[in-house]
Amino acid sequence: DAxxxxxxxxxxxxxxxxxTLRCHQTENHRYMYWYRQDPGHGxxxxxxxxxxxxxxxxxxxxGYSVSRSKTEDFLLTLESATSxxxxxxxxxxxxDSKIDFGPGTRLTVL
Amino acid sequence: xQQGEEDPQALSIQEGENATMNCSYKTSINNLQxxxxxxxxxxxxxxxxxxxEREKHSGRLRVTLDTSKKxxxxxxxxxxxxxxxxxxxxxxxxDMRFGAGTRLTVKx
Numbered sequence: 646d647a648x649x650x651x652x653x654x655x656x657x658x659x660x661x662x663x664x665t666l667r668c669h670q671t672e673n674h675r676y677m678y679w680y681r682q683d684p685g686h687g688x689x690x691x692x693x694x695x696x697x698x699x700x701x702x703x704x705x706x707x708g709y710s711v712s713r714s715k716t717e718d719f720l721l722t723l724e725s726a727t728s729x730x731x732x733x734x735x736x737x738x739x740x741d742s743k744i745d746f747g748p749g750t751r752l753t754v755l
Numbered sequence: 756x757q758q759g760e761e762d763p764q765a766l767s768i769q770e771g772e773n774a775t776m777n778c779s780y781k782t783s784i785n786n787l788q789x790x791x792x793x794x795x796x797x798x799x800x801x802x803x804x805x806x807x808e809r810e811k812h813s814g815r816l817r818v819t820l821d822t823s824k825k826x827x828x829x830x831x832x833x834x835x836x837x838x839x840x841x842x843x844x845x846x847x848x849x850d851m852r853f854g855a856g857t858r859l860t861v862k863x
Binding site for chain 2: 688748
């Protein structure tokens with residue numbers, strides 16, 4: 646267990662509102678990732694980070710931004726949530742080339 | 756687009772039978788990994804095979820990798836009802852990309 650926590654675990658919001666999801670790791674791993682999981686699509690990479698203030702886009706980055714001001718925290722922001730962003734969001738860390746996942750955040754955009 | 760694609764999308768077998776899942780990918784990789792996900796939970800790492808390896812075993816799991824065909828297979832031998840889950844392949848090359856998964860159901 647890499648000590649990954651996500652907050653909130655569940656959130657319901659309305660279209661057009663900003664939403665920030667937080668991922669926190671208790672270890673000092675350099676690489677962190679945000680994925681979304683939807684039926685029929687598996688996991689798709691949104692953004693990832695390879696260090697403080699170092700981030701890059703993944704497969705489905707449109708509508709999302711990220712920030713990493715501290716090694717232990719990786720934030721995912723939906724500037725203006727849309728119904729298509731209803732999903733389960735997983736944070737993950739790279740631990741010796743293996744990925745450890747957080748418990749997930751279920752986000753519903755009405 | 757996603758890097759890996761699993762085949763089949765769904766597989767249903769009887770307890771004791773072997774289950775084989777395949778994964779194809781598109782670009783060069785450093786390694787390929789298989790993960791398992793129980794319903795409503797996060798993914799759990801099963802096994803990693805490096806690009807210079809052809810086969811790897813871990814308990815009842817056997818993974819093969821053919822880099823010339825850009826494909827991998829996961830074999831679960833002597834399946835159990837507890838193996839019921841979704842299985843994902845993931846390719847690693849600076850970032851980690853997952854396929855859509857195979858849903859395995861093992862009937863007791």
